[in-house]
Amino acid sequence: MANLKTTERKTKAQSMGLHTEVLTGKTQQKFFNPDEAENFYYWGTYDVDFNKRIDLDVNDLDCKEANKKIDELMSQGYGTIVIKNPQGKHSLGVGVLNKLNLIFEGSLGYFGVGSIDGPTVRINGRVGWSCAENMMAGKVVIEKNAGSCFGAAVRGGDLICKGSVGARTGIDQKGGTIIVGGDAGAFTGFMMQRGRIIILGDVGINLGDSMYDGTIYVGGKIGSFGSDAIESPMTKSDVDWIKRKLKVAEIGENFDVSKMTKVVAGKKLWNYDALEPTEKKGAI
Amino acid sequence: MPKKKTKKSSKKTIKGQLGKKKESAREKMIGQTIGYRYDVNLLPDYSRITPFLKKYIEAMGWDDLNWLEDVHMGYEEDRPAVFDRNANGWVTIPKKIKLPNNQQDRDMIARELLVKFQMSPNHPLVDLKKAYRKF
Numbered sequence: 001m002a003n004l005k006t007t008e009r010k011t012k013a014q015s016m017g018l019h020t021e022v023l024t025g026k027t028q029q030k031f032f033n034p035d036e037a038e039n040f041y042y043w044g045t046y047d048v049d050f051n052k053r054i055d056l057d058v059n060d061l062d063c064k065e066a067n068k069k070i071d072e073l074m075s076q077g078y079g080t081i082v083i084k085n086p087q088g089k090h091s092l093g094v095g096v097l098n099k100l101n102l103i104f105e106g107s108l109g110y111f112g113v114g115s116i117d118g119p120t121v122r123i124n125g126r127v128g129w130s131c132a133e134n135m136m137a138g139k140v141v142i143e144k145n146a147g148s149c150f151g152a153a154v155r156g157g158d159l160i161c162k163g164s165v166g167a168r169t170g171i172d173q174k175g176g177t178i179i180v181g182g183d184a185g186a187f188t189g190f191m192m193q194r195g196r197i198i199i200l201g202d203v204g205i206n207l208g209d210s211m212y213d214g215t216i217y218v219g220g221k222i223g224s225f226g227s228d229a230i231e232s233p234m235t236k237s238d239v240d241w242i243k244r245k246l247k248v249a250e251i252g253e254n255f256d257v258s259k260m261t262k263v264v265a266g267k268k269l270w271n272y273d274a275l276e277p278t279e280k281k282g283a284i
Numbered sequence: 285m286p287k288k289k290t291k292k293s294s295k296k297t298i299k300g301q302l303g304k305k306k307e308s309a310r311e312k313m314i315g316q317t318i319g320y321r322y323d324v325n326l327l328p329d330y331s332r333i334t335p336f337l338k339k340y341i342e343a344m345g346w347d348d349l350n351w352l353e354d355v356h357m358g359y360e361e362d363r364p365a366v367f368d369r370n371a372n373g374w375v376t377i378p379k380k381i382k383l384p385n386n387q388q389d390r391d392m393i394a395r396e397l398l399v400k401f402q403m404s405p406n407h408p409l410v411d412l413k414k415a416y417r418k419f
Contacts, residue, residue, distance in 0.1 A: 050345060244330075
């Protein structure tokens with residue numbers, strides 16, 4: 001570990017005292033009062049009004065300028081921002097940590113709306129590779145098709161594609177829900193660790209390959225199961241939950257959910273040692 | 285012939301000890317204990333949602349619990365706790381909060397507490413943001 005005390009020039013973080021602590025333990029004592037005033041925003045984000053709406057034409061802006069402009073508009077209290085002429089630009093709408101209604105009137109390129117935490121996004125077109133990568137929370141609805149790696153490493157929230165998606169959908173997924181109205185490509189749910197994927201159409205080969213945990217529901221045909229992916233019986237809780245989620249996603253109104261195939265990890269690839277065996281009983 | 289005295293074993297079995305507790309079918313199949321501190325695949329029961337969470341969903345403009353569906357009550361250092369992904373650590377539940385027996389109810393309490401903690405000015409991320417954020 002670097003000896004931070006010998007650093008000659010103090011950074012802002014050091015002057016705030018963040019580096020003076022000896023990093024010996026894992027426990028951090030941080031206290032707060034659960035009864036403190038109700039607040040639904042992260043520190044440093046904006047209290048926006050959904051009824052305050054503005055159009056933003058990004059035709060002449062590059063992605064960095066467009067994203068800064070979105071941030072600027074949020075700081076002015078705009079809660080509904082309509083992006084005109086996105087023209088397939090890459091990395092639009094990334095890193096929004098705010099509640100917001102963000103509407104794209106057109107298609108997005110690669111890595112659109114990545115790392116978002118909270119906004120409701122509607123894209124009235126198609127999206128390229130890795131849409132909503134690393135999404136933390138919120139809702140993203142894509143009206144047409146999506147490219148490969150749709151929802152890569154998603155950690156939370158609802159990611160909905162009304163059309164079909166490419167290969168490796170939900171790769172490395174760590175939470176949240178991905179819903180696809182059409183078909184999905186090969187290696188759907190590849191190495192997923194948590195969360196849920198709902199595919200109403202068919203899926204390609206190697207479904208759920210090397211999945212660690214999580215659940216995949218498929219309405220159509222399955223090309224083949226991947227390594228350690230196994231079928232599991234549908235429960236009433238699954239059916240009720242899928243019906244509710246499809247309602248949220250505004251698709252599959254008349255879809256017969258009870259006939260879906262549920263796929264989970266067989267966990268034969270698990271490699272745990274003796275982890276946390278006794279604590280739970282004492283704690284709860 | 286007098287009966288031979290047998291000593292009672294002084295070993296105590298701890299409930300939940302590895303290898304002694306009741307294993308789930310999945311654990312039997314894979315031959316090892318599942319290391320999660322809660323059932324990651326448990327779907328939330330919306331009939332048990334708290335008024336605070338209802339307000340939070342409304343404020344965010346969502347239709348359901350959204351990312352909080354993946355939040356469950358676990359444990360840390362023998363105390364009930366909820367994992368905060370933003371701080372990458374466990375937030376232990378204050379002792380004054382009495383926990384119900386039902387996991388679904390416990391999960392709702394965990395969700396409420398986590399939202400309050402993450403939005404609190406005392407959250408560790410606030411200091412980090414002040415120090416490091418670029419824009």
